[in-house]
Amino acid sequence: xxxxxxxxxxxxxxxxxxxxxxxxxxxxxxxxxxxxxxxxxxxxxxxxxxxxxxxxxxxxxxxxxxxxxxxxxxxxxxxxxxxxxxxxxxxxxxxxxxxxxxxxxxxxxxxxxxxxxxxxxxxxxxxxxxxxxxxxxxxxxxxxxxxxxxxxxxxxxxxxxxxxxxxxxxxxxxxxxxxxxxxxxxxxxxxxxxxxxxxxxxxxxxxxxxxxxxxxxxxxxxxxxxxxxxxxxxxxxxxxxxxxx
Amino acid sequence: xxxxxxxxxxxxxxxxxxxxxxxxxxxxxxxxxxxxxxxxxxxxxxxxxxxxxxxxxxxxxxxxxxxxxxxxxxxxxxxxxxxxxxxxxxxxxxxxxxxxxxxxxxxxxxxxxxxxxxxxxxxxxxxxxxxxxxxxxxxxxxxxxxxxxxxxxxxxxxxxxxxxxxxxxxxxxxxxxxxxxxxxxxxxxxxxxxxxxxxxxxx
Numbered sequence: 001x002x003x004x005x006x007x008x009x010x011x012x013x014x015x016x017x018x019x020x021x022x023x024x025x026x027x028x029x030x031x032x033x034x035x036x037x038x039x040x041x042x043x044x045x046x047x048x049x050x051x052x053x054x055x056x057x058x059x060x061x062x063x064x065x066x067x068x069x070x071x072x073x074x075x076x077x078x079x080x081x082x083x084x085x086x087x088x089x090x091x092x093x094x095x096x097x098x099x100x101x102x103x104x105x106x107x108x109x110x111x112x113x114x115x116x117x118x119x120x121x122x123x124x125x126x127x128x129x130x131x132x133x134x135x136x137x138x139x140x141x142x143x144x145x146x147x148x149x150x151x152x153x154x155x156x157x158x159x160x161x162x163x164x165x166x167x168x169x170x171x172x173x174x175x176x177x178x179x180x181x182x183x184x185x186x187x188x189x190x191x192x193x194x195x196x197x198x199x200x201x202x203x204x205x206x207x208x209x210x211x212x213x214x215x216x217x218x219x220x221x222x223x224x225x226x227x228x229x230x231x232x233x234x235x236x237x238x239x240x241x242x243x244x245x
Numbered sequence: 246x247x248x249x250x251x252x253x254x255x256x257x258x259x260x261x262x263x264x265x266x267x268x269x270x271x272x273x274x275x276x277x278x279x280x281x282x283x284x285x286x287x288x289x290x291x292x293x294x295x296x297x298x299x300x301x302x303x304x305x306x307x308x309x310x311x312x313x314x315x316x317x318x319x320x321x322x323x324x325x326x327x328x329x330x331x332x333x334x335x336x337x338x339x340x341x342x343x344x345x346x347x348x349x350x351x352x353x354x355x356x357x358x359x360x361x362x363x364x365x366x367x368x369x370x371x372x373x374x375x376x377x378x379x380x381x382x383x384x385x386x387x388x389x390x391x392x393x394x395x396x397x398x399x400x401x402x403x404x405x406x407x408x409x410x411x412x413x414x415x416x417x418x419x420x421x422x423x424x425x426x427x428x429x430x431x432x433x434x435x436x437x438x439x440x441x442x443x444x445x446x447x448x
Binding site: 049052053054056057060061062063064065066067085086089090091092110 | 332339342352356363
């Protein structure tokens with residue numbers, strides 16, 4: 001799998017992992033993100049069962065397994081966390097941070113060892129060594145219980161399905177031309193996101209954050225001015241629309 | 246139970262379903278026993294020989310119900326153990342894949358503890374699976390033995406029915422038929438279950 005370091009400071013690093021060449025064509029490509037601090041790490045949206053061994057091999061490339069102490073699942077979908085039953089065997093002492101409303105559902109993926117830390121609707125914070133990460137509410141975008149992860153120091157927002165695009169496995173990791181990228185995102189947002197009210201509320205709150213990189217779970221990362229372009233485009237986009245399905 | 250043939254937890258669930266059917270049939274047998282007792286009472290002296298038989302039918306029904314329930318629960322637990330083993334096998338299979346993919350990385354040895362722990366779980370689940378399978382076989386054999394008495398009960402019931410007089414003979418013969426057909430149906434579920442158990446043993 002492709003692994004790129006997208007941020008580095010004296011306290012921590014952010015990596016994006018994705019574009020799995022061994023992934024079957026019929027399953028959607030996903031981006032995984034990991035924040036590595038001195039003694040801990042947070043793996044975000046670790047993906048499905050199909051991806052597990054490639055992901056674990058990539059994680060081990062970066063850190064010893066015992067350093068992977070936290071997992072984050074933005075919501076309950078299988079491409080986000082259906083590998084949980086396998087991570088449960090690999091990381092019995094880890095903590096899973098996920099929306100409180102999905103606990104009883106996510107446990108169906110198999111969780112006997114990992115601790116479930118339910119995130120309240122208003123969000124919460126996670127401190128990894130000297131790094132503060134914020135679980136930023138993004139409910140109904142698309143899941144009814146849904147969070148992003150914001151790192152104020154790195155100015156990175158891991159935005160889950162917000163900003164996601166459906167494209168080929170060999171697509172670049174960053175958005176280069178925003179206008180050309182729009183057709184790859186439009187249907188995804190209109191069909192999967194059900195609420196204009198929730199969308200606009202999120203846009204207003206996201207505008208108050210200082211974001212240098214917006215990192216979705218599918219497609220490409222938005223950097224610099226493309227973040228603002230995305231927020232403007234998303235604000236103007238009517239969602240909850242059944243078309244091109 | 247091999248790592249690559251995962252039909253076993255489905256087979257165990259099929260056995261549980263078969264025993265569930267056997268339980269329902271045995272419950273009907275219990276109703277037959279109550280019905281037989283009522284007919285024997287109405288028939289009076291003519292059916293005096295039938296009355297003790299109803300106690301045996303009742304006992305057979307009770308033994309079959311409790312035994313079927315126990316086997317059903319054993320098979321359901323066996324299916325659960327097999328499904329858990331499937332998960333542990335899946336993790337081991339993927340860990341091996343990671344060892345291949347990441348053999349050159351310095352952190353690869355950090356996986357050893359998780360691998361060893363999962364292997365321990367896998368071995369313990371295999372032991373439980375074998376133990377539960379042996380217990381299931383024993384219980385099926387015991388129930389099959391119990392059901393042999395059903396044939397004798399049906400034969401004796403027919404003999405006694407012929408003494409009960411024309412008015413009650415047909416009703417009591419029906420009781421005998423019910424006992425025979427219930428026992429035969431349960432036996433056929435047990436036979437099927439035993440065949441399935443034997444296929445699990447070959448895994």
